[in-house]
Amino acid sequence: MRKPILIGNWKMNGSLQANQALMVRVLPRLRMFRKSIDLAVCPPFPYLFQVRDLLGYTGIMLGAQNASAFVSGAYTGEVSATMLQEMGCRYALVGHSERRALFGESNQEVAARYRSVQSVGLTPVLCVGETLEERESDQTALVIEQQLQAVIDEVGLTAMASGIVAYEPVWAIGTGRTATPEQVSAVHQQIRRFFARSAPEAAEDISQTVRIIYGGSVKAGNAYELFSLADVDGGLIGGASLHADEFGTIAGALAEASGILEGECETD
Ligand SMILES: O=C(CO)COP(=O)(O)O
Numbered sequence: 001m002r003k004p005i006l007i008g009n010w011k012m013n014g015s016l017q018a019n020q021a022l023m024v025r026v027l028p029r030l031r032m033f034r035k036s037i038d039l040a041v042c043p044p045f046p047y048l049f050q051v052r053d054l055l056g057y058t059g060i061m062l063g064a065q066n067a068s069a070f071v072s073g074a075y076t077g078e079v080s081a082t083m084l085q086e087m088g089c090r091y092a093l094v095g096h097s098e099r100r101a102l103f104g105e106s107n108q109e110v111a112a113r114y115r116s117v118q119s120v121g122l123t124p125v126l127c128v129g130e131t132l133e134e135r136e137s138d139q140t141a142l143v144i145e146q147q148l149q150a151v152i153d154e155v156g157l158t159a160m161a162s163g164i165v166a167y168e169p170v171w172a173i174g175t176g177r178t179a180t181p182e183q184v185s186a187v188h189q190q191i192r193r194f195f196a197r198s199a200p201e202a203a204e205d206i207s208q209t210v211r212i213i214y215g216g217s218v219k220a221g222n223a224y225e226l227f228s229l230a231d232v233d234g235g236l237i238g239g240a241s242l243h244a245d246e247f248g249t250i251a252g253a254l255a256e257a258s259g260i261l262e263g264e265c266e267t268d
Pocket residue numbers: 009096168172173174175176215216217218236237238239240
């Protein structure tokens with residue numbers, strides 16, 4: 001049984017005031033789902049401390065948007081996984097397409113960051129996905145398998161079972177252009193099959209237990225349809241996670257799509 005998970009990636013947005021306002025409005029909406037689905041928000045680094053306090057004991061978790069591959073030392077501008085853990089993070093994204101495309105993070109670098117996140121006990125959320133050009137030239141499976149293989153080479157397949165994979169087609173991020181349910185389903189199944197092929201002896205375990213979530217223009221209006229897909233275990237939400245009502249509705253869609261009935265949700 002794969003527990004559904006919803007993660008808000010705020011990207012480089014927010015301010016002390018805006019974060020507070022968002023949390024005050026969204027937390028009551030999220031709290032009712034906290035037992036049935038895992039929920040997390042990933043603010044920019046400087047706000048981790050503030051958001052940790054705002055989350056308090058709601059059961060909603062804190063995540064970071066990246067983590068250094070290094071433990072400590074002369075790496076100006078980097079933030080170590082240990083620091084994130086000390087700030088109360090439970091999750092860290094690695095390999096977001098914006099990091100890969102805008103900041104030149106290679107598959108190997110992403111894999112090293114994955115390792116450092118996992119080594120301090122945080123759950124890495126490995127983002128994978130193809131560009132439009134890659135999709136149109138039938139490279140989707142190849143590109144994603146290379147992104148996954150680099151991490152398998154670094155930490156081993158078994159270690160990936162406790163991580164999360166986020167499929168985010170680059171062409172669907174922030175564009176309002178969502179992948180169709182058929183496209184999402186096909187890639188999520190491909191990822192599971194790839195895991196199964198990579199370790200025939202442990203295939204059933206990893207390919208069926210690893211959580212694979214979808215990201216890319218998920219909105220209140222399309223969340224339910226995407227989350228109803230058998231191989232989709234939740235979502236990684238960008239723009240819509242900055243709007244309390246919409247993020248709350250998306251959380252409700254995930255609970256509903258996962259068969260969690262309203263009566264099972266907490267209302268306190
Ligand atoms: O990149 C994303 C989440 O990490 C998706 O962003 P949008 O939801 O804004 O398309």
